[in-house]
Amino acid sequence: MIELKHVTKTFASKEKDVHACKDVSLTIHDGDIYGIIGFSGAGKSTLVRCINLLERPTSGEVIIDGVDITKLSEKELRKVRKKIGMIFQHFNLMPSRTVAQNIAYPLKGSGLSKQEINKKVDDLLELVDLKEKKDAYPSQLSGGQKQRVAIARSLASDPTVLLCDEATSALDPQTTQSILNLLKEVNKKLNLTIVLITHEMAVIKSICNQVAVMENGSIVEQSNIYDLFANPKQQVTKNFVMTTSSMNKLYEMIESNSPLIQVKENEKLILLNYANNNADKALISEVSRNFSVDTSIVFGNLEVIDHRPLGSLAIIIGGESVNVDAAIQYFESYGVKVEVLK
Amino acid sequence: MLDLLNLLIPNVMSNLNSMWIAFLQTIQMVFFAGLISAIFGVFFGTVMVVTRQGGIMECKPVWWVLDKVVNLFRCIPFLIMAIAMAPVTRMIVGTSIHVIGAIPPLVVATVPFFSRQIESSLLEVDPGLIEASQAMGDSPMQTIFRVYLKESIPGIIRGSSITLIALIGYTTISGMLGAGGLGDYALNHGYFRYKDDVTLFVIFILLLITTLIQSFSDFFCKKTTH
Numbered sequence: 001m002i003e004l005k006h007v008t009k010t011f012a013s014k015e016k017d018v019h020a021c022k023d024v025s026l027t028i029h030d031g032d033i034y035g036i037i038g039f040s041g042a043g044k045s046t047l048v049r050c051i052n053l054l055e056r057p058t059s060g061e062v063i064i065d066g067v068d069i070t071k072l073s074e075k076e077l078r079k080v081r082k083k084i085g086m087i088f089q090h091f092n093l094m095p096s097r098t099v100a101q102n103i104a105y106p107l108k109g110s111g112l113s114k115q116e117i118n119k120k121v122d123d124l125l126e127l128v129d130l131k132e133k134k135d136a137y138p139s140q141l142s143g144g145q146k147q148r149v150a151i152a153r154s155l156a157s158d159p160t161v162l163l164c165d166e167a168t169s170a171l172d173p174q175t176t177q178s179i180l181n182l183l184k185e186v187n188k189k190l191n192l193t194i195v196l197i198t199h200e201m202a203v204i205k206s207i208c209n210q211v212a213v214m215e216n217g218s219i220v221e222q223s224n225i226y227d228l229f230a231n232p233k234q235q236v237t238k239n240f241v242m243t244t245s246s247m248n249k250l251y252e253m254i255e256s257n258s259p260l261i262q263v264k265e266n267e268k269l270i271l272l273n274y275a276n277n278n279a280d281k282a283l284i285s286e287v288s289r290n291f292s293v294d295t296s297i298v299f300g301n302l303e304v305i306d307h308r309p310l311g312s313l314a315i316i317i318g319g320e321s322v323n324v325d326a327a328i329q330y331f332e333s334y335g336v337k338v339e340v341l342k
Numbered sequence: 343m344l345d346l347l348n349l350l351i352p353n354v355m356s357n358l359n360s361m362w363i364a365f366l367q368t369i370q371m372v373f374f375a376g377l378i379s380a381i382f383g384v385f386f387g388t389v390m391v392v393t394r395q396g397g398i399m400e401c402k403p404v405w406w407v408l409d410k411v412v413n414l415f416r417c418i419p420f421l422i423m424a425i426a427m428a429p430v431t432r433m434i435v436g437t438s439i440h441v442i443g444a445i446p447p448l449v450v451a452t453v454p455f456f457s458r459q460i461e462s463s464l465l466e467v468d469p470g471l472i473e474a475s476q477a478m479g480d481s482p483m484q485t486i487f488r489v490y491l492k493e494s495i496p497g498i499i500r501g502s503s504i505t506l507i508a509l510i511g512y513t514t515i516s517g518m519l520g521a522g523g524l525g526d527y528a529l530n531h532g533y534f535r536y537k538d539d540v541t542l543f544v545i546f547i548l549l550l551i552t553t554l555i556q557s558f559s560d561f562f563c564k565k566t567t568h
């Protein structure tokens with residue numbers, strides 16, 4: 001378990017101090033894939049570097065498995081660091097060493113014999129699916145392959161935590177997905193806690209189970225992944241959620257008065273926000289039948305997050321206005337949030 | 343062949359022995375001064391990198407002093423330094439002439455030069471690698487040896503060859519101050535006796551040595567760059 005308690009980091013400079021992290025407190029449980037999202041300069045990298053003390057907090061505690069590591073000696077700290085893997089946006093592989101030598105790098109002085117190290121390197125290469133590149137140099141690899149090597153290297157000393165600072169930001173979407181799948185796999189297989197920093201909500205959506213949103217050095221919102229998407233509270237969070245949804249198209253259509261969403265008299269354009277398990281009930285057809293209203297779906301965005309459905313549906317509903325209102329109430333009685341757009 | 347050489351460089355051929363001795367003296371000066379300078383240069387160059395602001399063993403006073411001392415020594419022309427430090431040289435090795443007397447000033451001139459070469463090579467190491475090394479739990483010493491020095495080998499080779507060539511230049515000045523070697527040979531056997539072929543031949547040898555150093559350097563740079 002990782003606990004940050006009131007972590008503050010201030011960079012002093014001549015003109016003015018930069019408050020990269022302001023009183024950040026959060027708890028990361030074993031086995032979590034914990035995402036921290038924020039715009040550039042929000043302080044994400046600084047925060048994640050505080051977890052292995054590459055950056056020493058100006059104040060606050062960093063407690064890992066009950067031990068406040070800010071109080072440890074340099075030597076003890078190095079021991080802790082060996083149990084915290086880290087991967088980077090630009091991979092940071094040693095260019096003069098082969099893939100195998102890079103992976104074996106953290107094993108020097110670990111007391112393992114040459115054969116044991118070889119075996120371990122082979123196993124890790126197998127895990128990241130790069131056996132045929134064993135003797136290649138980093139310059140001969142693609143970005144995705146380099147990140148795989150970096151992951152293998154970070155796992156070599158059997159860490160319990162893996163810190164990922166924008167680990168997929170230099171990769172194309174497909175490669176990003178394959179790296180995320182690999183991270184998910186090692187999370188399951190090795191029960192590895194993963195702390196992942198990103199500015200892409202899609203990354204968060206595809207692997208995290210807990211999320212913190214960071215803005216100007218502070219955590220402004222923190223929740224499990226589903227609630228964050230279903231119920232974003234802060235404006236930044238809403239904006240981030242928007243980036244992975246196609247719902248902004250709907251708002252564009254409303255703004256430009258698109259013919260697709262023209263409502264006639266006795267009609268209303270409403271937005272249904274589904275959450276949790278009400279998406280599997282045949283609400284729309286039930287409503288048409290029971291309240292003698294006409295419904296037509298004009299826009300939708302449905303997805304499954306953390307094995308739970310989540311979606312928004314824009315429908316045009318028409319009929320006697322009493323019936324329409326009753327239908328809306330019916331939706332709401334099933335926990336569907338209804339927003340009348342027009 | 344021999345006839346041709348006798349024709350081209352008669353005054354070298356007539357006294358091959360002194361040419362050979364001069365050559366060996368130069369080699370001796372370069373070898374010993376180079377070896378000692380390499381050790382100190384790597385040491386001071388590395389210290390300047392790790393103690394600077396943001397370095398892995400940040401220590402501003404040490405960096406400041408080293409930086410200034412290196413600058414000071416680099417701005418003194420070699421000839422003047424060799425003369426000025428003659429008393430010190432005599433204290434260290436007992437004499438300020440011969441090959442042995444040339445070594446201390448050569449080292450004092452070469453170390454700052456080589457330190458800067460090492461410094462600039464190490465500064466070229468991607469800071470991301472240093473960060474990765476620290477994140478993996480390396481001690482500062484491990485970071486120095488396993489990342490800074492290991493990852494900048496091509497740069498160190500290049501810096502060494504530049505330094506070596508500069509060092510050969512210094513030895514010719516030492517020659518004028520009684521150390522012997524090719525500089526002394528060109529001056530005393532060539533210039534003062536109006537034997538231009540001797541001087542030209544020395545140039546030829548220096549060209550050969552320089553080309554050789556450059557080729558070795560290129561070869562090893564290539565081999566160590568992946």
Ligand SMILES: Nc1ncnc2c1ncn2[C@@H]1O[C@H](COP(=O)(O)OP(=O)(O)OP(=O)(O)O)[C@@H](O)[C@H]1O
Nearest residue numbers: 011018020038039040041042043044045046047199
């Ligand atoms: N070593 C440093 N010295 C001074 N200021 C720093 C230092 N490192 C970071 N900062 C400042 O701290 C703030 C947060 O930086 P940080 O790198 O943590 O942001 P980030 O959220 O990771 O951004 P990005 O997405 O661009 O990587 C920025 O304003 C940055 O300029």
Ligand SMILES: [Mg+2]
Nearest residue numbers: 044045046166
């Ligand atoms: Mg960053």
